[in-house]
Amino acid sequence: MIDARLITLRVFARCGTIGATAELTGYSPSAVSAQLRELQRVLGMQLLTKDGRGVRLTATGRFLVAGSDPLIAQWESLRAAAMEAGDQVQPHFGIGGFSSAAAQLLAPLAATLRSTRPELEVQVLEADPARCFDLLVAERIDLAVIVAMQSDSYGEDDPRFEQTVLLDDPLDVIIPGNHPLASRSSVTLDELASEPWITEAAGSTYHSLFTAAFTAVGVTPRIAHEAVEWETLIAFVGAGLGVGLLPRLAPLHGADNVVRLRITGKGKPARRIVAAVRRGSITSPLIQESLGILQANADRILTARLEEEDH
Amino acid sequence: MIDARLITLRVFARCGTIGATAELTGYSPSAVSAQLRELQRVLGMQLLTKDGRGVRLTATGRFLVAGSDPLIAQWESLRAAAMEAGDQVQPHFGIGGFSSAAAQLLAPLAATLRSTRPELEVQVLEADPARCFDLLVAERIDLAVIVAMQSDSYGEDDPRFEQTVLLDDPLDVIIPGNHPLASRSSVTLDELASEPWITEAAGSTYHSLFTAAFTAVGVTPRIAHEAVEWETLIAFVGAGLGVGLLPRLAPLHGADNVVRLRITGKGKPARRIVAAVRRGSITSPLIQESLGILQANADRILTARLEEEDH
DNA sequence: GATAACCATGCAAAATAGGTGCATGATCGA
DNA sequence: TCGATCATGCACCTATTTTGCATGGTTATC
Missing domain, CATH: 1.10.10.10 (Winged helix-like DNA-binding domain superfamily/Winged helix DNA-binding domain)
Structure with missing residues (x-):
């Protein structure tokens, strides 16, 4: 208005x-x-x-x-x-999120809303976190799912937004299926210190998570390759080029020669995934319902992920 | 916006x-x-x-x-x-007020603004107080000059408006020039208790002021005639039909056979004239300037009125 | 109980605000 | 100096908005 x-x-x-x-x-x-x-x-x-x-x-x-x-x-x-x-009931609802969130969380949310509120026109936009905030300001979307970034220009107390934590998405290790540790169900980062690592380009959201995880355990990993998409990372690992960190939310969907291992020990890296809305709109019934669905879905996926991939 | x-x-x-x-x-x-x-x-x-x-x-x-x-x-x-x-500088400025305010206060204000801010498009609307509030809500005008009414549906603390007192406009008595008291410069309402009075129709803004003035001194006047416009009231008095109350702000402008007398004694009736704006806009420089001009003009008119009519 | 007055709304036509695409001019970096 | 980038003006077009009239439903009046 x-x-x-x-x-x-x-x-x-x-x-x-x-x-x-x-x-x-x-x-x-x-x-x-x-x-x-x-x-x-x-x-x-x-x-x-x-x-x-x-x-x-x-x-x-x-x-x-x-x-x-x-x-x-x-x-x-x-x-x-x-x-x-x-x-x-409002007629239109725009939701946005970064790639894995869009696929894993927003798509099911849209599907659920489509069935529970048939008259609601839901629009999903895939966009990186910074753009999500811009889209919120531009009123192109009403709800964004992003990874919390400390180095973000949008602080927690920005007068334009309200943020609520959806989940802490743990990072797992993925290693080739023929790797000596492949039969284990969990590893520590120390055990993989000498492996060739695959990560994203320096400066990216994911890369800072990567370094933070290893500085926590006092290990300096050797970065062998770089990938942008999870798909690429998984393929690299499957080809035996090295090992990598993969958020539990990201699916392997039956990749060849790749196993996912839980990380144990003191370094338990995770990325915090939060939902952001325009300030004031948090009490909207539609947003409240959406947050509930998102959280339920996130929990369901996180608990199911390891089991389904362990056959 | x-x-x-x-x-x-x-x-x-x-x-x-x-x-x-x-x-x-x-x-x-x-x-x-x-x-x-x-x-x-x-x-x-x-x-x-x-x-x-x-x-x-x-x-x-x-x-x-x-x-x-x-x-x-x-x-x-x-x-x-x-x-x-x-x-x-804003491009448009709408001001509204009831008849005598429009003529005596708003017209000079518009003229002043026209000369000090030539690029400003000023629009003056004559409207009764209730309509003025509606026009404020409708954003047709930005400033209204009204008589304060206790029986108004718009309370002093209405969340939509802010009101500031411009002046208390004293009511004078006007009597025929050939009346025995015409040579006096002031009278009390008691002295005119037995005169035939001319007022507005019951229920009008002015009428309630009229009755309030007389109940204050404990006299019940005889209402002989009714008029709507000040013009008519003055003409009635000039024709010797009776006496009446006229706000000092309202000009006689050389009416024949009519003199204006100050009221003294305990009953000193006045109408309170206030400026109303949409809440929040009171600090606007244009409105502040306008309020100043209005108040200056009001003071000037009030002090000058009696002198100029006493020749 | 009939009739007139009133009120909101639908519709077609008209007006107007708003948007697009291209061309232009101005500025900055290579 | 050349190319790239950026904002803006212009002509054209689209879409929203407004109008005026006609319609249907409701209340008041006689």
Whole structure:
């Protein structure tokens, strides 16, 4: 119920360029430019200034954007309370999450909602955590599932969002099936210290988890290969190129020559998966229901994962 | 920056009928109907129900309207703060007031603003106090000048408005120029107890002031005639039909055979004139400036009135 | 109990706001 | 200097919104 042009301005405050704002909101750059100009005209405020080949928020613009945070939150809160009090159903629901969450958690959630609320139009967007926050601001999605990142530009206390922990997803070790330890059900990271490791490129979300896990046990692993997708990582391991860490949420789905081992000992790495919503909307019945479904699914998957892969 | 359809819903909550909402907002009834239907569709809430030949808010609708009060206030507050912080100028400014206020206070205010802020488009609407509040809700005007009414449906602490006292406008007595007391400069109400009085129809704003003035001194005046406009009242007095009470703010502008006398004694009736704005907007520089101009003008008129009419 | 007044709404047509795509100009990095 | 990037203006188009009138249902009046 907040004017779309103000939302656009808020997205611009995140992106810094008209083009990126257009991409994120789904408009064309011309439309964003026109919207922001119109916003300035209606409000009688100068919100943007030319800055080199781009534009930049004025002090007034920054002030307005910052001040609009509680406004958005209050609207979300009101909307949620009205939905709850009136037992109403909203027509559209957008959810977003990073790759493994999208596949493992969001897809089942969408399926469940589709059956329990047939009239609800659910849209799922796969996007990395940073983009998920942007999509929340842009109101393209209403709920995001992300991995908690300490180095994130979105703090826990950001006035725009509310976050709740969904689960701590433990990292397992995957090793080739013909590896000497393959018959074990669990290992310690020490036992694999001398193995060639496969990880993601330095700087990625996963890589920081990787290093954190080994610094916890005081071991410096040798990084032999790099992969981006879990699929690739699993294939590398299956080909005997090395060993790797795989979140328990990520499925092996019958990969050849790969076994998953639980990690024991003092280094028990895990990635924290949290759900994020726009502040104020947390009490919405639809979001509450979704959080419940997500958590139930997560628990179910985590407990079932090891059993099903151990035949 | 709040969606126009929510504003329309808020106006409807005041009026109760689509037609009245249309009249107040400036839309056609069909447009209002379509807007409210669209609002329900977008929010996924049922806000209206059929009720006889009209429609009525549902519980959800009432909840939403009540809850939107602080939302509007917060936006107004943010807007005002941004205007102040950024030294910006808004393009449009609507002011409204009842007849004598419109002529005596709003017209000069508009003229002043026109010269000090040439780029500002000022619109003046004459409307009775109740309608002024509705126009504020409908965002047709940003500032209203009204007479404070205890019997008003808009309390002093209404979450939608903020009110500041502009002035206490004393009521003077006007009598025919050939009346025995015409040479006096002031009278008490007791001295005029036996005169035939001219007032407005019972139930009007002015009438309650009239009766309050006389109950304060314990006299029951004889009401001989009724008039609606000050013009008419003055003409009646000039024709020798009786005497009347005239706010000092209302000008005689050279009426024949009429003199204005100050009232002394314990019964010193006055009408309280207050400025009302949407809650949150009181800190807006434009509104602050306007309030200052209004108050200065009011003081100037009040002090000048008696002198100029005493030649 | 019939008639008139009132109220909301559906529909077709018109108006208008808003969006797209391309071209342009300006700026920055190589 | 050249190419890349970015914002914006313009012409065209789309889609939303509004209007005016007609309709159906409801209440008040006589």
